[in-house]
Amino acid sequence: xxxxxxKRARIDAEAGIEKAHFLNPRARRCNKSLGDLTGLTGFGFHxxxxxxxxxxxxxxxxxYEDECVYMLAGVGTATIGDEQFAVxxxxxLAYPRGGPAPTIxxxxxxxxxxxxxxxxxxxxxxxxxxxxxxxxxxxxxxxxLVDIKDIETPxxxxxxx
Amino acid sequence: xxxxxxKRARIDAEAGIEKAHFLNPRARRCNKSLGDLTGLTGFGFHxxxxxxxxxxxxxxxxxYEDECVYMLAGVGTATIGDEQFAVxxxxxLAYPRGGPAPTIxxxxxxxxxxxxxxxxxxxxxxxxxxxxxxxxxxxxxxxxLVDIKDIETPxxxxxxx
Amino acid sequence: xxxxxxKRARIDAEAGIEKAHFLNPRARRCNKSLGDLTGLTGFGFHxxxxxxxxxxxxxxxxxYEDECVYMLAGVGTATIGDEQFAVxxxxxLAYPRGGPAPTIxxxxxxxxxxxxxxxxxxxxxxxxxxxxxxxxxxxxxxxxLVDIKDIETPxxxxxxx
Amino acid sequence: xxxxxxKRARIDAEAGIEKAHFLNPRARRCNKSLGDLTGLTGFGFHxxxxxxxxxxxxxxxxxYEDECVYMLAGVGTATIGDEQFAVxxxxxLAYPRGGPAPTIxxxxxxxxxxxxxxxxxxxxxxxxxxxxxxxxxxxxxxxxLVDIKDIETPxxxxxxx
Numbered sequence: 294x295x296x297x298x299x300k301r302a303r304i305d306a307e308a309g310i311e312k313a314h315f316l317n318p319r320a321r322r323c324n325k326s327l328g329d330l331t332g333l334t335g336f337g338f339h340x341x342x343x344x345x346x347x348x349x350x351x352x353x354x355x356x357y358e359d360e361c362v363y364m365l366a367g368v369g370t371a372t373i374g375d376e377q378f379a380v381x382x383x384x385x386l387a388y389p390r391g392g393p394a395p396t397i398x399x400x401x402x403x404x405x406x407x408x409x410x411x412x413x414x415x416x417x418x419x420x421x422x423x424x425x426x427x428x429x430x431x432x433x434x435x436x437x438l439v440d441i442k443d444i445e446t447p448x449x450x451x452x453x454x
Numbered sequence: 455x456x457x458x459x460x461k462r463a464r465i466d467a468e469a470g471i472e473k474a475h476f477l478n479p480r481a482r483r484c485n486k487s488l489g490d491l492t493g494l495t496g497f498g499f500h501x502x503x504x505x506x507x508x509x510x511x512x513x514x515x516x517x518y519e520d521e522c523v524y525m526l527a528g529v530g531t532a533t534i535g536d537e538q539f540a541v542x543x544x545x546x547l548a549y550p551r552g553g554p555a556p557t558i559x560x561x562x563x564x565x566x567x568x569x570x571x572x573x574x575x576x577x578x579x580x581x582x583x584x585x586x587x588x589x590x591x592x593x594x595x596x597x598x599l600v601d602i603k604d605i606e607t608p609x610x611x612x613x614x615x
Numbered sequence: 616x617x618x619x620x621x622k623r624a625r626i627d628a629e630a631g632i633e634k635a636h637f638l639n640p641r642a643r644r645c646n647k648s649l650g651d652l653t654g655l656t657g658f659g660f661h662x663x664x665x666x667x668x669x670x671x672x673x674x675x676x677x678x679y680e681d682e683c684v685y686m687l688a689g690v691g692t693a694t695i696g697d698e699q700f701a702v703x704x705x706x707x708l709a710y711p712r713g714g715p716a717p718t719i720x721x722x723x724x725x726x727x728x729x730x731x732x733x734x735x736x737x738x739x740x741x742x743x744x745x746x747x748x749x750x751x752x753x754x755x756x757x758x759x760l761v762d763i764k765d766i767e768t769p770x771x772x773x774x775x776x
Numbered sequence: 777x778x779x780x781x782x783k784r785a786r787i788d789a790e791a792g793i794e795k796a797h798f799l800n801p802r803a804r805r806c807n808k809s810l811g812d813l814t815g816l817t818g819f820g821f822h823x824x825x826x827x828x829x830x831x832x833x834x835x836x837x838x839x840y841e842d843e844c845v846y847m848l849a850g851v852g853t854a855t856i857g858d859e860q861f862a863v864x865x866x867x868x869l870a871y872p873r874g875g876p877a878p879t880i881x882x883x884x885x886x887x888x889x890x891x892x893x894x895x896x897x898x899x900x901x902x903x904x905x906x907x908x909x910x911x912x913x914x915x916x917x918x919x920x921l922v923d924i925k926d927i928e929t930p931x932x933x934x935x936x937x
Contacts, residue, residue, distance in 0.1 A: 297548045297550070298532065298534065298541070298547055298548075299546040299547075299548075301542070304545075315769050327522070331546070332550045333520045334551075335519060335573040336496075336497050336520060336571065338522055358496060359495065359496030359497060361492075371459065373459065378459055381462070382462070383466075384459065384460065384461050384462050385499075386458060386459055387458045387488070387492030389495070390495075390496065408569065410497065410499060410571050415738070416737070416738035416753065418751070427759075429740070431678065431679070431738065431740050433713075434678060436768060436769055436771060437749075437767075438767040438768070439767070440765065443761055443765040444760070446758060446759060447637045448637070476931070476932050517917060518899075552916075577898070579914055590901070590912050592839065594874075595839060597929060597930055598910075598927045599927070600926055601926065604922055604923065606920075606921040606922070607919060607921070608798050610798050619856050619869060620856065620863070621868040623866030626868060627866075649844070649846075649868045649870070650870065653868070654872045655842045655844060656842065656872070657873065658818075658842060658893065660893060681811075681817065683811065683816060685821075685891065693781065695780050695781065700781055705783075705787065706781065706782065706784050707821075708780060708781055709780045709810070709811065709814030710780065711816055730846065732819065732893050734818040
């Protein structure tokens with residue numbers, strides 16, 4: 294079988310990785326990264342399953358990476374910034390860089406299944422509004438997580454520091 | 455309605471853009487770019503419809519951009535380099551940068567529907583093996599298309615030319 | 616006169632910008648950015664003058680930007696990490712990304728003059744070892760400065776947070 | 777001796793690399809890349825020597841890389857696009873991306889010595905106006921050189937080709 298093709302039966306047989314968000318144990322999902330399985334590195338392409346009552350992720354926003362969700366099955370409630378919306382199969386949610394923080398809760402009785410696509414940049418910054426925390430992700434460094442209240446924003450008055 | 459959410463009914467009502475490949479009139483499809491409709495710029499996210507007998511694209515390969523396809527409905531024959539494979543709903547095809555050239559023909563009787571995701575880099579190079587042509591796409595310049603036989607590959611012996 | 620050419624007399628007549636480092640008032644210099652004056656954006660090219668006793672910059676290291684210094688006149692003591700070296704006209708100092716933190720003190724009686732070249736990336740992280748502080752510079756966001764002791768490094772166990 | 781410091785005596789003792797441009801044997805110089813010698817990768821920093829009568833490079837322009845020259849010794853005639861200028865020690869020449877094509881001829885009796893700094897991007901396109909040729913430099917591919925008359929500029933009408 295060609296390594297560039299994953300047949301549906303092969304995808305269904307895949308166990309997937311159970312992931313809980315490091316800041317929120319109720320933000321948990323089963324993740325089959327079809328992109329990782331086939332050697333894609335330019336973006337992430339994931340099949341996600343969220344159980345009834347669980348959230349797809351801790352509410353967060355990226356400053357530099359676009360992300361989106363295409364609903365395949367089940368129903369949920371999407372939070373986008375301050376607003377909430379019912380979502381179902383065939384709906385599309387866009388999370389452009391710098392936009393409001395989103396998450397989706399499975400508010401139905403069956404599995405919520407969706408495709409999640411996200412950029413994989415060398416550098417990103419993200420905020421967790423409900424935790425008052427900011428994360429810095431820079432290639433080659435460990436993730437850096439800080440309380441937003443501990444961040445100073447000096448005026449350098451110059452390009453080079 | 456939130457601009458970050460496209461409900462299924464809204465997507466269905468969208469006319470889409472009929473696109474024929476500039477090098478092959480039988481490589482034609484109807485394209486609803488959900489990413490463009492919602493302001494994503496970091497990658498393209500497209501719903502594609504290909505009619506029976508048509509091809510999704512002219513056979514081509516990217517040197518710098520990853521691309522992938524997730525089949526939603528219909529059946530087709532995927533060409534990946536020298537090989538051919540039957541594809542149907544739920545199948546996933548990965549086209550990693552530098553890999554073999556792919557395309558999909560709708561070999562069934564109904565619409566072939568799929569999701570296509572692709573990187574949007576500032577710079578890319580692509581080959582059309584059946585046309586013996588290479589394309590250079592660089593942000594801010596028009597596309598440059600050349601016959602591969604007209605390309606020289608000098609040894610510069612230095613970094614700066 | 617062509618805007619791409621700065622004659623020596625024109626450079627000499629330039630007042631330059633007096634800059635003190637926001638973390639250290641004795642790290643101060645007069646900066647003539649020849650690159651800025653001529654519209655270069657891909658890197659910084661600066662003529663720097665440091666008075667006797669002053670430092671070229673607060674000791675710092677970049678994680679993602681290369682920088683270098685070419686000495687034109689005067690004498691100084693360069694600190695590179697834990698070591699110190701005498702420097703004079705014609706010497707070259709390289710500060711590769713991720714390397715030890717450098718600075719130069721003018722330890723002579725006349726002006727220390729040098730060329731400083733540095734990358735201008737969209738994203739960088741820097742440390743000030745003598746201040747126990749880290750700076751995050753990301754295009755479009757204000758500089759973020761934190762005490763290194765306030766940084767957590769969680770193990771996410773996943774690509775997407 | 778610290779690997780980040782090149783003393784003047786060490787630089788003077790360096791043989792340098794004699795380079796002739798692959799498109800013009802009279803465009804030749806002796807190149808000491810201080811950046812390469814010290815492990816810098818983010819840009820090139822070169823000490824260049826051009827003999828009386830020779831040119832620093834074949835006339836060319838970069839579409840994506842900035843470059844600049846700082847004159848250290850000798851005299852020359854700079855060509856920038858259609859114009860010519862006398863240059864001498866202490867002069868600065870900026871070659872911003874997309875600007876006119878430059879080169880410098882040593883029109884004096886002694887060595888012309890200068891610093892050349894240039895970006896090192898993963899992707900660049902350059903033109904040689906006197907040769908009617910274009911070069912495509914993309915990381916991981918050999919240089920591609922074509923006659924400009926052989927380039928087509930198709931209107932694709934779509935993002936994805």
